[in-house]
Amino acid sequence: MAHGSTRPTSRDVAQTAGVSQAAVSLVLGDKWRGRVSETTAERVREAARTLGYRPNLAARNLRLGxxxxxxxxxxxxxxxxxxxxxxxxxxxxxxxxxxxxxxxxxxxxxxxxxxxxxxxxxxxxxxxxxxxxxxxxxxxxxxxxxxxxxxxxxxxxxxxxxxLDIADGVRQLTDHLTGLGHRHLLHLAADIASWTFEVRARELTTRLATVPGATVRTARAPIAIDAARDAAEAALTAPGPRPTAVICDDDKLAAGVYKAARRLGLAIPDDLSVTGLDDLALATALDPELTTVRLDAxxxxxxxxxxxxxxxxxxxxxxxxxxxxxxxxxxxxxxxxx
Structure with a gap:
């Protein structure tokens, strides 16, 4: 190679292509359109290939900050x-x-x-x-x-x-359950102070307010299967009409509800409908498979x-x-x- 063992520079590319160093920077930085011709751009790329030129990204990034x-x-x-x-x-x-x-x-x-x-x-x-x-x-x-x-x-x-349009996901779940005829619902809420979980609670309450005779009981649990099991068991055995459906903020919480139902001798979905939110791999590992909202992570x-x-x-x-x-x-x- 004409340059011996030294690494080729942008000046070498410019000389080989017969253009300015500024033109080389524009072409190799992919900012040439509207500033140099397609023919010139191809000439620069060809010169860079022939010389084996690689831009010094570290120096370039330093200049760009x-x-x-x-x-x-x-x-x-x-x-x-x-x-x-x-x-x-x-x-x-x-x-x-x-x-x-x-x-x-x-x-x-x-x-x-x-x-x-x-x-x-x-x-x-x-x-x-x-x-x-x-x-x-x-x-x-x-x-x-x-x-x-x-x-x-x-x-x-x-x-x-x-x-993600979490509010719409909760609307779809609520409409599905009320459409099946459920009126006494349990919301197993994630015990996390986060906007996304506040949206779930707010949308559920708003949607159920439009359904005559609908009630919702709320229980909270960390997103852990055993904690969800204990919270669900307590909520399902509390005084008053037993919920016939549970809306869970997360598929893991739903897995805990499955365990609580088994402890209480309740069959899913015959005695208790359960829904999740996420569509994790866990949703199809449960038996029966879980009705949930798919979020494209x-x-x-x-x-x-x-x-x-x-x-x-x-x-x-x-x-x-x-x-x-x-x-x-x-x-x-x-x-x-x-």
Whole structure:
């Protein structure tokens, strides 16, 4: 090679192609359209290939003031849902030349120690679940370009929010159960202070208010099967008419209801209809299989990362909640009439 063992530079590419170094930067940075001709762009690319030129990304990023690194803050990865969010986010990031550092809050929710001496120096932006919002304070992530997932669009820390249409999912579940004839419902709510769970409770109450004779009893439990079992057992044996259907904030909570029903000698769905929300692999492992709302975790991650990249580019992210849909399986049926 004409340049011996030295690494070819952008000046070498410019000389070989017969163009300016500025033109080389535009073409190899994929910002040439409307500024140099297609013929010139191809000549630059051909010269770069011939010389074996590779841009110095570290120097380029230094000039841009970017590390091309995104921090994804989620609750601890004990659920496949957030693993799916990561998969979708990382796919979009990689397509745009960004890496993703995953930062699970060790206790699932709440503050966590910062993995960085200075997040601002190490990161370009943050994508965070509202379920791990407290961790943002610890890493000072709220001082970086930030997009929130599952967060109140009217009170978010972030420059943008990306949400699943959870309210519509709850409407679909409620309409399904009341359509079957259920009027006495139990809401097994996740015992987590998070906007996404507040939406579930609010939408359920609003929807049932339109159904004559409908009542709802609320019990709370951490998202853990044994805790859900105990909470459901207590609620199903409390004084007053026994609920004929249970709406759970999460599929794991529904698994706990199955255990409670077995303890109480109640058959699902003959004596008790049960619904979840997520459509985790667990939903089809239960017997009977669980009626639930499918949330597309990977699409959620993709849309979140697309929104953050738009914010970094100074563009307006696409709006609109991500649709969800009801999956009816064997865990729901009309109530027994006595």
């Amino acid at each position: 970017r590390t091309r690194t995104i921090l994804l803050v989620v609750p601890a990865l004990t659920t496949e849902f957030f693993a799916g969010v990561y998969t979708g986010a990382a796919r979009i990031a990689a397509h745009h030349g960004f890496g993703v550092v995953l930062y699970p809050s060790p206790e699932g929710i709440g503050p966590a120690r910062s993995p960085f001496a200075s997040a601002q120096a190490a990161l370009d932006g943050v994508l965070a679940s509202s379920m791990a919002a407290d961790a943002l304070t610890a890493i000072r992530g709220d001082q970086l370009p930030l997009v929130m997932l599952d967060s109140d669009p009217h009170g978010s820390l972030g420059a943008a929010t990306v949400n 990977e699409l959620f991650g993709e849309r979140g990362m697309q929104a953050l990249l738009a914010v970094l580019d100074g563009r307006e992210p696409h709006g609109g909640d991500i649709p969800v849909h009801l999956v009816v399986r064997g865990s729901t049926a009309p109530p027994h009439t006595s």
